[in-house]
Amino acid sequence: MTEAVPEPVKVNSVQLASRKEAGRLLLEWVEGAGLERPESDAGLWTWLSLLLFDSTCPVDGNGMRKPGKYNRHIAEVDNWQKRHRHLLLSPFLVYRAHRDQPDRACVLLCQQVHKPGDIVTQITERQEYWSNRGVIEAAGALYIDPATGKQRVGAQNKSKGGVRRFADVLNQLDLNWYLYGMSAQELIEYLPEKEFSRFLTKA
Known part of the structure; x- marks a missing residue:
């Protein structure tokens, strides 16, 4: 048809x-x-x-x-x-x-079409995240190397500081905060410093 x-x-x-x-x-x-x-x-x-x-x-x-x-x-x-x-x-x-500003969403758009990877999977599972400017900018600051425009090593780790943990923290924050009203910097400040230290020093 x-x-x-x-x-x-x-x-x-x-x-x-x-x-x-x-x-x-x-x-x-x-x-x-x-x-x-x-x-x-x-x-x-x-x-x-x-x-x-x-x-x-x-x-x-x-x-x-x-x-x-x-x-x-x-x-x-x-x-x-x-x-x-x-x-x-x-x-x-x-x-x-x-x-x-498409480059804002580089964290979800820099990948090959057939290999979206775990960052894309974790963040796009909820529309409130991938359509949220603050969330996308925070994820980009953490997991994208501005010099290359590519994912940082370890960004897809399932352990401390990786994108899965980032998604878990967003889920927790969403229970008490209006995420659409938060900037990237505000979101980053709520991340557990000990867990995200390897990425926070670069953000």
Whole structure:
């Protein structure tokens, strides 16, 4: 089945260098087509995943493709806890939320499309986090090396100071504080210094 779009837009299969590039291009395509609520269109994201399969599921050194779990390619648009796992819908949503300053969300957009990693997984599980300027800037200050624009070593550790612990602290703070009203610096000041010391000295 196909569905007409309000405005014709030309799309091509391209190789995407990063989630940031994916978000920018997808936003350009979606807005160019005049689509409303594209995040609710499962067919759209499945089709785009196939179109951009060389980016979402590239051939490895042995000439094989490893698609992984189905929701990396088939969006669960009605499940807000899982729709972020789609390899194209996720960067689209993040880029659109921070379109005024995409580099702010570097912590969620610097990765390869097919390898989002644990930082993306942990922070995008809740919309209140990935759409929150303070949270995103705090995470970027902790886990992104400003000299390279890439993740710092140890950022994905499951132990002290890693992104999973950062998400745990956010969950605790969210019980008593309005996170949308907090700046990145305020959030960082509430992090347990002993646990996050290796990253706090760099933030």
